[in-house]
């Protein structure tokens with residue numbers, strides 16, 4: 017296990033943005049993130065190797081810009097982005113720290129906030145009152161998400177690559193997961209993550225014993241969930257980072273089911 021970062025190491029991207037002078041802000045095209053030289057200012061952290069116990073310094077990126085560095089998307093998707101090699105013994109450490117994933121081509125921003133997620137999310141969103149009008153304008157056109165873990169960052173990237181609405185994918189997951197549990201009572205299913213296999217949309221279901229199962233979304237189910245859920249979803253994207261996860265899905269499902277009980 018790596019001792020990866022201290023909370024005070026979380027330098028906020030928006031906090032950096034505040035420092036930009038008004039002229040500087042005007043010169044830039046619409047952007048929410050710092051300029052490349054700013055966003056690639058690495059965060060220095062001390063890592064203690066879980067294998068040999070020696071400590072060493074690593075510099076971590078706080079932000080990835082996929083339009084500028086598409087290779088970093090691949091590194092995130094295969095998780096190599098979060099691995100750092102110990103210079104003493106060569107063992108890899110898995111790191112987990114705040115990271116802003118920015119894909120302007122898709123107007124998508126995903127904030128990985130692995131520790132105290134709700135608290136950090138509130139802080140990040142509270143920074144908005146200091147945003148420039150240009151940044152707020154960009155926020156209105158961007159889908160902004162927060163995630164608790166790198167596996168969910170990867171899941172979100174796959175959902176948006178499949179050109180799906182992650183809210184509907186999260187709600188559909190609930191139905192598919194329940195159905196899987198009914199069909200396979202012998203399996204202790206723990207988690208499900210969206211994925212495409214052979215061009216089909218579905219979920220990899222993770223069992224307690226480490227086994228994985230594939231559950232495809234049957235034809236029409238996504239659309240049916242979308243139809244049911246749409247009265248309960250925001251029509252316009254919010255200008256803040258949102259956690260769209262199983263807890264969120266549970267709340268929305270409660271509203272949907274409450275509504276259908278009344279009718």
Ligand SMILES: [Zn+2]
Nearest residue numbers: 065068102105
């Ligand atoms: Zn080591």
